[in-house]
Amino acid sequence: MSLNLRRLTLPLIAGLGLLGSQFAAAEEEIDTLRFGIISTEASQNQEPLWRPFLDDMAESLGVEVEPFFANDYAAVIQAMRFDKIDLAWYGNKSAMEAVDRAGGEIFAQTVPENGEPGYWSLLIVHQDSPLESVEDVLANASELTFGNGDPNSTSGFLVPSYYVFAQNGVVASEIFKRTLNSNHETNALSVANRQVDVATFNTESMERLEMAHPDKAEQLKVIWQSPLIPSDPLVWREGLSEPMKTRLRDFILSYGETEEQREKIAPLQWAHFSASDNDQLLPIRQLELFKQRASIAGDDSLDAEERERLLAELDAQLDDLDERLKAREAADAEQAEAGVTTAMAQ
Structure with missing residues (x-):
């Protein structure tokens, strides 16, 4: 390839690459945010409770926010797995399934209006x-x-x-x-x-x-x-664009600052939201493993050697979870103490 042709080709390749990235970014942008809601009661009862909050979300983010109701929790988990929803309100058990099997990630936690943790x-x-x-x-x-x-x-x-x-x-x-x-x-x-x-x-x-x-x-x-x-988590799909995650996080974590906003989520029995992450699930993971351990320990169909092997594996996982939970509790206590110290200094 001649030098002049190479000089023409390289900018063309770079230009095509830039154009491709712009197309990818454009494809990532969405005009409708799909919000999954687990079925704690009939959907016709849930929809009016959620509508004021979802309307505020739509106005703040500049996109339509479409609720997704289903007859059971599994359908909301599957919807996230196949990118049919972008975020969801789950209980901790269903959030664990969404994180482990549906590409979900916890980013916030509800705070009840009664002040309970x-x-x-x-x-x-x-x-x-x-x-x-x-x-x-x-x-x-x-x-x-x-x-x-x-x-x-x-x-x-x-x-x-x-x-x-x-x-x-x-x-x-x-x-x-x-x-x-x-x-x-x-x-x-x-x-x-x-x-x-x-x-x-x-x-x-x-x-x-x-x-x-x-x-x-x-x-x-x-x-x-x-x-x-622990209070219920909000989970988004990991593939949601970073700009949308930022806007969504900012909206959620600031919501409830005004009396009008608190009135809109009062029917959901929430006062506001706090930041959270997947470590919120550590106690729930312990429960799941404890349940598995109890089942294996009482399973007479297993021979003694196989039972001991499975129990040892579960015990090792439980020990790991216990260490992670203690580290999180220590970090939370340290953060809380730092907050108190700062407030006293002011």
Whole structure:
């Protein structure tokens, strides 16, 4: 190739490369942000609760914001996996599935308007039920109909699966006369209407039920409450463009600063949002591994050597999670102390 031809070709190649990158950037820009919303209750009930917040998001970001409702949590996880949604509100268990299997990344966490650092899983029965405790439920399980939560629900499934059932050496699907899986609202109404004997629920949904259906809430009796569950995360797909991530993060983390904004998310039982990341899932990952460990330890079909090998692997993973969780707690404590020191200095 002659020198003159090379001088002409190189700028042309560079120009084509620049043009290609511009096309790629243009393809990355979106005019509609698709927001996934897990099915804690019927979508026709959820849509009006979310609409004011989503409208503010659309106005701030300069794009349409389209809610995505589905009949179960798995559909929202799958939608993120196949890039059908750009971000979603999940519970911690479903967020873990989205992070591990759908290219999701936690970037924020809801802050409840009641000021609590999280919420609690519940077992509920009808107010007139003779059942008063987990022990009563387990003793009479073969005669009871159980309303379990969505398999990807933290408070409706994962937490009670471990604390109520695994720790007592039983599996819910095996001990009850009949087991049904439903969302929180359906479980509560089914108990109130005497269609199931006992069901999973949570404190956030209880507060919503007391507002929406106070007569039904009065028919419920709580017989068990879990340890604290971290507040729900917001998750975006990792492939979302960096400019959009920046704009979205700025909007979410500043939302709730005005009284008008707080009023718009009050029906969702939130006051504002805080920054978060995937480490929020560390306690949930521990629960999942504890549940697996309990299952393997009680599996008589495994020979002793295989059982010990699997348990050792799980114990190593649990030790690693424990170290990571301690490091995070220490960092959070140090940050909080630094904040107090700064405030006192001012």
